[in-house]
Amino acid sequence: MRRPTQPQTPLERLQRWFEAPQPIERLELIRIVAPLVLLAFLSSRLVHADHWLSPVGFRVPYLGGHDWRQPLYLPPVSPAVAWLVAIATALAGLCLSAGLLTRFAAGAFAILLAYLALADRLEAFTVSKLGPMIALALWLSPCGARYSLDAWFRRRRHPEAAPPTHVAGGVIRYFQIFLAAMYSGAGIAKLRGDWLSGDVLWSHLHDNYQTAISWFLVRSVPGWGWQALQYLSLTFEVAAPLWFLLPWTRRPAVVVALSMHAMIGLMFGPVIWFALLMSTLLVGCYAPERWLRRAFRADPAA
Amino acid sequence: MASKPGSGKPDSRKPNPAPVGPTKIDGPRLVQPWAPRRLRQVAAVLAGLYVFAVWLDAAGNGAADAALPLPLRFFVQEAALFPHAARDVIEWRAEAWFCDGERFAELDVRPYFPIRRDDKESRFYRAMFFHLHQRKVLAELDRFIAREQNRTHPEARIGGVMLLSLRIPIPPPGTPETRYQRLPLADYPPSVERHYWYVTDKAQREQRCADLAAGNPTAEPPAPSESP
Numbered sequence: 001m002r003r004p005t006q007p008q009t010p011l012e013r014l015q016r017w018f019e020a021p022q023p024i025e026r027l028e029l030i031r032i033v034a035p036l037v038l039l040a041f042l043s044s045r046l047v048h049a050d051h052w053l054s055p056v057g058f059r060v061p062y063l064g065g066h067d068w069r070q071p072l073y074l075p076p077v078s079p080a081v082a083w084l085v086a087i088a089t090a091l092a093g094l095c096l097s098a099g100l101l102t103r104f105a106a107g108a109f110a111i112l113l114a115y116l117a118l119a120d121r122l123e124a125f126t127v128s129k130l131g132p133m134i135a136l137a138l139w140l141s142p143c144g145a146r147y148s149l150d151a152w153f154r155r156r157r158h159p160e161a162a163p164p165t166h167v168a169g170g171v172i173r174y175f176q177i178f179l180a181a182m183y184s185g186a187g188i189a190k191l192r193g194d195w196l197s198g199d200v201l202w203s204h205l206h207d208n209y210q211t212a213i214s215w216f217l218v219r220s221v222p223g224w225g226w227q228a229l230q231y232l233s234l235t236f237e238v239a240a241p242l243w244f245l246l247p248w249t250r251r252p253a254v255v256v257a258l259s260m261h262a263m264i265g266l267m268f269g270p271v272i273w274f275a276l277l278m279s280t281l282l283v284g285c286y287a288p289e290r291w292l293r294r295a296f297r298a299d300p301a302a
Numbered sequence: 303m304a305s306k307p308g309s310g311k312p313d314s315r316k317p318n319p320a321p322v323g324p325t326k327i328d329g330p331r332l333v334q335p336w337a338p339r340r341l342r343q344v345a346a347v348l349a350g351l352y353v354f355a356v357w358l359d360a361a362g363n364g365a366a367d368a369a370l371p372l373p374l375r376f377f378v379q380e381a382a383l384f385p386h387a388a389r390d391v392i393e394w395r396a397e398a399w400f401c402d403g404e405r406f407a408e409l410d411v412r413p414y415f416p417i418r419r420d421d422k423e424s425r426f427y428r429a430m431f432f433h434l435h436q437r438k439v440l441a442e443l444d445r446f447i448a449r450e451q452n453r454t455h456p457e458a459r460i461g462g463v464m465l466l467s468l469r470i471p472i473p474p475p476g477t478p479e480t481r482y483q484r485l486p487l488a489d490y491p492p493s494v495e496r497h498y499w500y501v502t503d504k505a506q507r508e509q510r511c512a513d514l515a516a517g518n519p520t521a522e523p524p525a526p527s528e529s530p
Contacts, residue, residue: 018346021332048417051425058415058425058446060432060439069432071376103336118373122428123417129380133352140345145333164333170342171335174349181353185360185381192362193385202475203388208421210482223475270423 018173021166024146025292030134030175030284031102031143035093035109037280038131041273042089042116045123049086050079053119060122074119088112096138099148103139110135127274133178134281141171147296176285179278180241183257187237195230202226205267214267233260244286254286356381390469390495394430395487396447398460399502401511406464408487414450420484430465430499440465440500448502452514461511462502469495 039046051057055076063070077085089112095105114132117124144150146163155163194200202223205214236243236256243253258279265275283292335342355366360381367375398409412419415426422431426443433439444463452459468490473479502510 021330024333045417051416057417058429058443060429061442063436063438066372068372068375069436071372118376121432122425123423124376125423126380126383129377133377137349140335140337140342142333142335162331164331166330166332168332168335170346174346174353178349178353178356181357182360182381185357186383188361189382189385194387195385198387199475200384200387203472204384206470206472206479206482207388207391207393208482208484215481219478226475269421270418 018169020169022169022172023289023292024164024167025289025296026172026284027138027141027143027167028099028145028147029292029295030280031099031106031138032097032147033280033284034134034138034277035097037273037276038113038127038134039090039093041125041127041131041277044270045116046086046090049082052123053077053082053085053116054079056082059120070121072118074115085112085115089116096135099144099150102144102148102150106135106139106143110139125274127277130277134277137171137174142167143171172285175281176244179281179285180244182278183237183240187234187240190230190234191238195234199223199226201230209269209271211267211269217267229263232256236260250286251288254282257282352378388472390471391482392431393468393470393484394427395466395468396426397464397466397487398447398451399462399464399507399511401459401461401514409447409451409460409463411447413454414447430467434467434499437500444500444502448510459511459514461507461509461514463500464498464502465500466496466498469497 045052048057053076056079059076060070062073065073088108092105092109092112095101096109110132113128113135117128117132145167151163155161190200202218205218210218236253240253240257243249243256261275261279261282265272337345355370355378359366359375359378362382366378370378396409396411397406399406411426412424415424418424421427429439429443433443443465447463448460468487470490471493
């Protein structure tokens with residue numbers, strides 16, 4: 001490959017940054033873990049697919065097409081079709097994670113997740129909205145080129161071919177930018193809400209999301225501690241693009257974000273799947289290359 | 303994708319085609335995307351718009367709301383999580399009109415909503431949370447609960463429901479309290495405010511009970527299934 005020339009214009013520099021090769025472990029980590037987290041989130045629904053998607057369970061009637069609570073009316077399907085959708089979703093997610101027929105699995109998973117998110121607003125949460133986007137990005141990427149069953153079969157057919165070590169940067173850059181924007185937007189929403197002066201964290205620890213850990217913290221953390229945690233979250237989230245942009249703040253930002261998600265996951269019951277999904281993207285996008293290579297036991301000299 | 307370097311198809315319209323297989327770049331072996339360059343360019347633009355819309359929506363700018371149709375808007379409304387403090391813990395409950403006793407009593411509806419039945423991701427909680435002001439949805443909920451109760455418990459038939467919320471005050475930070483547990487309605491003290499959002503009409507309750515007594519549980523027509 002021709003050695004790249006120095007970029008001239010800001011646009012060329014941006015394009016060069018966007019397309020700069022990234023360690024393939026970043027992409028493959030997201031490809032392996034994210035579908036499993038999405039399936040784990042869906043599992044409590046998939047096992048009741050008939051109650052979810054068919055008239056066996058309660059269904060919100062058609063609301064006229066202009067109601068934000070029903071972004072798209074999709075009529076219920078028969079129980080048999082509901083079970084087929086559930087099985088297809090599980091298979092697509094597992095194949096994507098294992099890297100078997102990766103591209104097809106990613107495309108099918110994206111379509112099925114989008115259907116499930118729109119088919120029933122009552123079961124749609126943030127994870128439901130993130131899922132199709134992640135699967136679609138994986139479909140467009142060359143994920144599965146390594147650490148996958150597809151790669152294993154390819155290696156058997158062509159033992160002389162060395163495995164790839166890097167991937168064109170686009171999809172990783174996209175996830176990186178998305179995370180920074182997501183945190184920043186969330187931080188601004190909190191600033192405009194009650195996070196500066198209200199007891200937001202405390203107030204959400206008393207309902208049926210409460211876990212043994214959140215109850216322990218309710219009893220042991222003083223009132224000012226919750227306010228301090230709110231300020232820490234705000235500081236991290238509002239300025240997240242800056243923390244992730246600067247090399248010397250990137251690693252502390254990853255640690256703060258992972259700690260924040262750990263607390264969310266441990267304190268708010270089923271929100272653990274959202275916390276794990278965000279943590280997966282975070283590690284895949286921003287964890288130091290050395291950590292990732294060690295996790296995959298990849299040869300650093302490759 | 304991991305074929306020999308340089309084995310990819312050349313793009314006749316581009317002077318610098320991207321190889322499909324791993325490419326040697328100063329040691330590392332690069333795997334190129336399978337998607338054609340034009341598709342990737344379109345995807346990059348759409349991805350940029352999506353990220354911008356997510357950020358705008360969370361930041362409180364209404365531009366994405368105004369520009370996007372409902373199904374797309376739904377997918378960008380995902381970053382503004384828990385911006386406000388809860389004033390009270392909200393519990394959603396149901397009381398049913400039991401035909402035999404001709405009285406209202408609490409009905410545990412969790413068995414009829416088995417998906418995450420014990421927390422606020424339950425379909426009953428979500429339906430009440432989103433649609434508490436929409437009588438059409440609450441009437442459908444009434445029909446569904448009555449159908450399931452009368453099907454599974456013919457010995458305790460019901461003619462209708464009252465759907466209500468409880469507002470349980472949240473103590474100030476640092477106040478010692480007991481762990482959350484679901485209590486029967488009767489065990490909540492008077493300080494817990496109750497708000498009734500829906501009650502089945504008296505005539506409808508009596509009609510259902512009469513139909514059930516006559517052995518005709520399906521006399522009531524199903525909900526009108528309007529569709530776009």
